[in-house]
Amino acid sequence: MANAVKGLALSVVLAVSLAACSGAGESEQTLRDISEANTEFQLTLQEQLLDAKPGDVITIPAGVYAFDRTLSLKADGVTIRGEGKDKTILSWQNQKAGAEGILVTGNDFTIEDLAIEDTTGDGLKVNGGTNIAIRNVRVEWTGGYSTDNGAYGLYPVQTENVLIEGSVAIGASDAGIYVGQSQNIIVRNNRAEYNVAGIEIENSINADVYGNTATNNTGGILVFNMPNLPQRGYGTRVFDNDVNANNTENFGHEGTAVASVPAGTGIIVNSNDDVEIFGNRVADNNTANVIISSLQSTGFSDEAAQASFDPYPEGIWVYDNTFSGGGASPDGADLMTLKTALFGIDGSLPDVLFDGYVDAAKLVDGTMPDALRICVTDENVDVLNADGPGGFAAPRVESEKYRCRLTPRDPVTFALAETES
Amino acid sequence: MRGALFAALATLLSLSACGEREGTAPVPDLPLIAANYIDAGNPETLREWGQVQRSGGELVLSEGVLPYDLNTPLFSDYAHKLRTVWMPAGTSAQYREGEVLDFPVGTVITKTFYYPVSDGADADEVLLDTATDFAASGKLQLSEVRLIETRVLVHREAGWEAIPYRWNDDQSEATLNRIGGIIPLNLTTAESESEPFDYVIPNVNECASCHGTNSNEAAIHPIGPKVRHLNRDFAYSKTLGGARNQIEQLSRVGFLTGVPVDLDGVPNNARWDDVDAALDARARAYLDINCSHCHSPVGPADTSGLSLEPDASGPALGTCKLPIAAGAGTGNRRWGIRPGHPDDSILIYRMEAKEGDKMMPEIGRATVHAEGVALVRQWVETLEGDCS
Numbered sequence: 001m002a003n004a005v006k007g008l009a010l011s012v013v014l015a016v017s018l019a020a021c022s023g024a025g026e027s028e029q030t031l032r033d034i035s036e037a038n039t040e041f042q043l044t045l046q047e048q049l050l051d052a053k054p055g056d057v058i059t060i061p062a063g064v065y066a067f068d069r070t071l072s073l074k075a076d077g078v079t080i081r082g083e084g085k086d087k088t089i090l091s092w093q094n095q096k097a098g099a100e101g102i103l104v105t106g107n108d109f110t111i112e113d114l115a116i117e118d119t120t121g122d123g124l125k126v127n128g129g130t131n132i133a134i135r136n137v138r139v140e141w142t143g144g145y146s147t148d149n150g151a152y153g154l155y156p157v158q159t160e161n162v163l164i165e166g167s168v169a170i171g172a173s174d175a176g177i178y179v180g181q182s183q184n185i186i187v188r189n190n191r192a193e194y195n196v197a198g199i200e201i202e203n204s205i206n207a208d209v210y211g212n213t214a215t216n217n218t219g220g221i222l223v224f225n226m227p228n229l230p231q232r233g234y235g236t237r238v239f240d241n242d243v244n245a246n247n248t249e250n251f252g253h254e255g256t257a258v259a260s261v262p263a264g265t266g267i268i269v270n271s272n273d274d275v276e277i278f279g280n281r282v283a284d285n286n287t288a289n290v291i292i293s294s295l296q297s298t299g300f301s302d303e304a305a306q307a308s309f310d311p312y313p314e315g316i317w318v319y320d321n322t323f324s325g326g327g328a329s330p331d332g333a334d335l336m337t338l339k340t341a342l343f344g345i346d347g348s349l350p351d352v353l354f355d356g357y358v359d360a361a362k363l364v365d366g367t368m369p370d371a372l373r374i375c376v377t378d379e380n381v382d383v384l385n386a387d388g389p390g391g392f393a394a395p396r397v398e399s400e401k402y403r404c405r406l407t408p409r410d411p412v413t414f415a416l417a418e419t420e421s
Numbered sequence: 422m423r424g425a426l427f428a429a430l431a432t433l434l435s436l437s438a439c440g441e442r443e444g445t446a447p448v449p450d451l452p453l454i455a456a457n458y459i460d461a462g463n464p465e466t467l468r469e470w471g472q473v474q475r476s477g478g479e480l481v482l483s484e485g486v487l488p489y490d491l492n493t494p495l496f497s498d499y500a501h502k503l504r505t506v507w508m509p510a511g512t513s514a515q516y517r518e519g520e521v522l523d524f525p526v527g528t529v530i531t532k533t534f535y536y537p538v539s540d541g542a543d544a545d546e547v548l549l550d551t552a553t554d555f556a557a558s559g560k561l562q563l564s565e566v567r568l569i570e571t572r573v574l575v576h577r578e579a580g581w582e583a584i585p586y587r588w589n590d591d592q593s594e595a596t597l598n599r600i601g602g603i604i605p606l607n608l609t610t611a612e613s614e615s616e617p618f619d620y621v622i623p624n625v626n627e628c629a630s631c632h633g634t635n636s637n638e639a640a641i642h643p644i645g646p647k648v649r650h651l652n653r654d655f656a657y658s659k660t661l662g663g664a665r666n667q668i669e670q671l672s673r674v675g676f677l678t679g680v681p682v683d684l685d686g687v688p689n690n691a692r693w694d695d696v697d698a699a700l701d702a703r704a705r706a707y708l709d710i711n712c713s714h715c716h717s718p719v720g721p722a723d724t725s726g727l728s729l730e731p732d733a734s735g736p737a738l739g740t741c742k743l744p745i746a747a748g749a750g751t752g753n754r755r756w757g758i759r760p761g762h763p764d765d766s767i768l769i770y771r772m773e774a775k776e777g778d779k780m781m782p783e784i785g786r787a788t789v790h791a792e793g794v795a796l797v798r799q800w801v802e803t804l805e806g807d808c809s
Contacts, residue, residue: 046600050625068603070777070784072626074639096603097621099783105633105721121748121778127721128636150778151748157724158636174748181724202745226745228726228736230718255744255751255767304741304756304808 029144032117034091037066049073060114062087070098076107076129082114085138085168092119100125101139101150112136118143119150123172126156133416134164141171145194147251149173153195157181158230161414165189166421173251174258175200176217179207181231186417187212196252197222197261198243201272203233208412213242219258219265220246220285223272226257227295227305234273234315237409238280243267245284250331260298262287262331271295273372274315276409284325287335288349288384292316292374294357297388312359314368317406319377323351338386338395350382350397357388376402450476456483456507458527460577467571467586467595472505472531475593480533480561480568483507487674488559488657489667491650493693493706496790498620499549499608500569503533503556506646508676516679518688521643522651528576530643535566536606544590549610559658563592569604570622571595574632580640583628599625608788618787630784634714636721644714649731652689690731693796704800705731707793711782727757739768741808750779760804769798 042065048058054077062083067090073080080102082088092101101119102111104126112135116123123139126132139153153169156162157180167190169176176195179185185207191214192198198214200222201207207223214220220243223236243266252259261268264286269275270293282289295311305311327349330339339349354374362372376383382399386392454471468474471483482488486507494502507529508514515523524530536547537555547567555566568588575582586595587602601624609615623630632641645651648668656664662673668684671677681687690709691702712729715722725745728737736742739757744750744767752770759765771781772794780786 043600046624050599069601069621070627072624072630074626074629074633095777096619097777097784097787099777103630105629105636105639120776127724148749151746151750155746157746174746178746180746226726226743228742229745230723230726253747253749253751254753255755256747257743257745304736304743306736 029142031093032064032089032091032142034064034066034093037064037091039066041065042067042069042071046071049075049078052078054078054108057081060088060090064089064091066094067092067101068094068096070100071102073102073104073109074106076109078106078108079110079112080114081110081112084113085115085136088114089117090114091117093117095120103127105129107131109133110135114138115140116153117141121150122152122155123150123169124154125152126159126162128158129156130160131414131416132156132159132162134162134167135421136166138168139170139172139176140168143171145171145173145248145251147173147253151175151253151256152178154178155180160184161416162186163414163417168192169198170194172196173253174256175222178202179204181229181233182207184412184414186412186414188420191215192217192220194248196250196258198246200224200258201233201236202226202257203229203231205231205233205235206412207236209236209238210240213244214246215242215244216248217246218248218250218252218263219261219268220244220282221267222258222261223267223269223275224257225271225273225295225311227309227311232310235409236272236274237276237278237411238267239276239278241280243280243282243285243289247284247286257298262291262335264288264326264329264331265291266326267291268293269313269316270298271311271313273310273313274409275313275317276406277316277318278320280321282321282323282326282351286326286328287330288353289323289326289351290318290321291353291355293353293355294388296357297355310359312357312362313374314359314362314372315406317375317377318352318381319375319405321378321381323381326351334392338392342384342395342397350384350399352376352381352383352402354383354385355388356385356390370404371406373404373406374402375404375406377405379403453481453483456486456529458509458529458575460527463584463597463599465597467573470529470531470573472507472529472573473503473533473571475563478563480563482559485674487661487670487676488556488655489646489651489671490653490655491645491710492653492690493650493703493710494645495710496786496793497534498618498786498788499551499790500534500536500620501551501555501566503531503535503561504645505531506671506676513676513678514671516648516677516681518648520647522646522648522677524576524643524646526576526578530574530646531571532574533561533571534569535561536569536608537565538567540564545605546607546609549608554656557656559661568592568595569620570598572628574641574643581632581642583625583632583641585622585625585628587622598622601625601627616788621784621787623784627784630721631714631782633721634717635719636723637719645710649688649690650710652684652687653692693793700796700800700803704797707796711793715782739766740804740806748778749776750774750781752779756808758801758804759808760806761802762807763798763801766801769794769801772797
């Protein structure tokens with residue numbers, strides 16, 4: 001698997017040339033026509049944001065509005081509200097300056113019922129803040145998926161108590177919904193489609209991801225840890241999601257973390273700890289329905305990380321999911337060869353793929369302490385250890401080694417998220 | 422009423438206009454206002470602050486307002502900058518070494534962005550001429566330059582506030598411009614090559630994108646007036662005593678207390694374009710002023726894990742560091758800095774990029790600083806080691 005992952009550029013090329021993909025890194029779709037859009041409103045709205053005070057609700061009527069710069073908000077306690085995610089359309093197709101569509105730094109921020117389209121960079125970035133609610137927002141690159149699209153759709157980072165619900169993200173060249181370096185996170189009832197990563201939780205603590213649909217992404221739901229950041233992530237529950245057919249070619253930018261995700265990945269945990277994956281319906285993801293891996297498979301090196309970084313995925317528990325299909329056509333020649341060698345031309349990789357990296361320093365008498373184990377409880381779910389540490393020389397199905405259970409995590413709760421909208 | 426008065430004044434003064442740029446209408450001179458501190462609100466005109474104002478075809482500094490430069494400045498699309506600082510009588514800043522000087526309430530800092538222009542050229546035609554110091558006389562000749570904007574940073578009781586002003590087309594007045602704007606300009610080099618670009622005036626919230634140097638608090642701060650940036654000579658006018666070290670001058674005019682007796686041990690950044698200085702010092706000074714207001718352990722870009730402060734090293738400085746949320750900003754490169762390989766380094770890619778989702782800094786430029794890139798390239802080339 002490591003070779004496949006490392007040789008991703010090659011893998012993508014192969015995927016494109018062999019599989020039925022629509023083109024080199026993009027799909028064909030026509031951008032929204034904004035020739036009739038309101039171009040005056042942007043100044044009014046930006047001025048409202050400059051003058052906003054705690055408690056203000058800034059409403060945007062239905063209509064199509066064009067922006068040429070980033071909208072920025074610094075005040076606490078502000079709500080931005082449209083009339084619906086298909087009615088109030090904010091378009092940055094003509095963007096001349098700025099790295100985001102909307103950039104927010106503030107506590108008690110709510111944004112709801114509007115669409116953010118065709119930004120140069122990220123759609124909505126919330127950089128810092130407590131009590132952040134993003135409801136019924138659509139972020140979309142209307143020309144279809146493309147490497148030229150912005151990186152993140154909905155992007156809260158270094159936030160606390162953050163709720164993303166009822167929203168839609170389509171076409172991001174990195175992650176559609178991305179929560180980074182945050183604490184107390186609920187991502188529920190959203191839809192992510194045609195992004196490199198549908199939903200990604202990175203370097204975050206206590207996240208619940210449920211009731212979402214992730215389909216047609218390169219990877220459906222990702223739980224990652226990256227080195228050199230102020231916060232190490234752990235503690236995510238991924239449950240009751242529909243994670244189907246995430247087989248879109250990887251159109252991410254080389255060098256980004258998600259560029260290492262093989263097309264056809266359902267749910268992937270990379271270098272994160274204490275992750276519980278249960279009750280999901282995971283189907284038809286061509287590489288594997290679930291991947292558990294270490295950054296060591298994806299281009300990690302010792303000089304690239306602070307000494308304290310722990311790349312090993314530990315305390316991962318997969319149970320009670322419904323798996324169907326998947327694994328029949330893994331991304332890249334190496335994985336394809338591996339699949340064919342082990343399971344035959346018509347066979348499939350097992351539902352769970354583990355790259356096999358284990359922290360030898362944590363073994364006690366040759367055994368991993370219970371809380372740090374990888375558990376795949378259900379008897380009908382097989383696990384392939386790809387033997388990354390052995391140079392992928394001896395990949396083997398060893399499902400029985402993972403038949404264990406971990407302690408269930410407590411639900412994430414905070415006031416904002418008490419009622420589901 | 423006010424418009425009528427301006428019109429009348431304009432008519433009166435049109436006969437005696439001198440020192441005006443050819444082709445521009447003469448503009449009235451208004452009575453000069455003494456430098457002052459306005460403790461609340463957003464004054465409608467820059468003039469009300471009395472720091473820098475128009476007088477007889479010149480932009481002049483009021484009495485007591487001290488100009489200053491930085492060893493290495495932030496690049497802003499080749500704009501020139503006239504920086505000033507002023508404090509109310511009887512107040513002074515406290516010297517401190519690592520951070521911005523501890524300025525008293527009432528401090529007013531201004532920065533006027535301007536471009537050299539040719540006689541008779543269209544207003545959007547500006548010149549790339551970094552060799553000439555147009556403020557050498559302690560004021561600007563408006564026949565030689567086009568004023569774009571003046572940003573005021575004022576230290577009020579509740580903290581620093583940024584109040585931006587935009588100069589009008591006839592250069593008669595700078596008025597409050599909180600929502601910013603885009604000014605299309607053409608930048609012409611000495612070789613008569615012309616590059617059109619959108620000069621972007623930031624809005625008030627965007628001021629904080631750079632000046633909100635600690636992402637854990639909402640406060641904004643000045644960036645330039647740190648000892649290491651200020652510790653250099655400045656050619657003060659004769660009345661101010663001629664050329665002298667800026668730290669010493671700040672102390673002499675009473676703006677700064679607690680200055681060490683011996684300035685020899687006081688930190689100073691290299692000048693980025695000083696070919697006699699060490700390459701490492703020049704490159705790090707450049708990265709410091711252009712990047713470290715965000716890329717520090719507490720800055721808004723701490724989300725990236727990259728610090729470009731003078732003391733950063735290893736992966737924190739970007740050496741063999743994997744990108745975090747760079748998106749298209751990776752330029753398909755794997756590491757922040759690959760020692761010896763500028764073309765494999767994301768740092769260089771972002772400096773060479775001009776698109777909003779790829780370039781760094783995220784705001785504040787629309788052109789590429791070719792000379793700055795060349796310096797940092799050269800520095801990366803000399804770095805030892807490699808990434809695997």
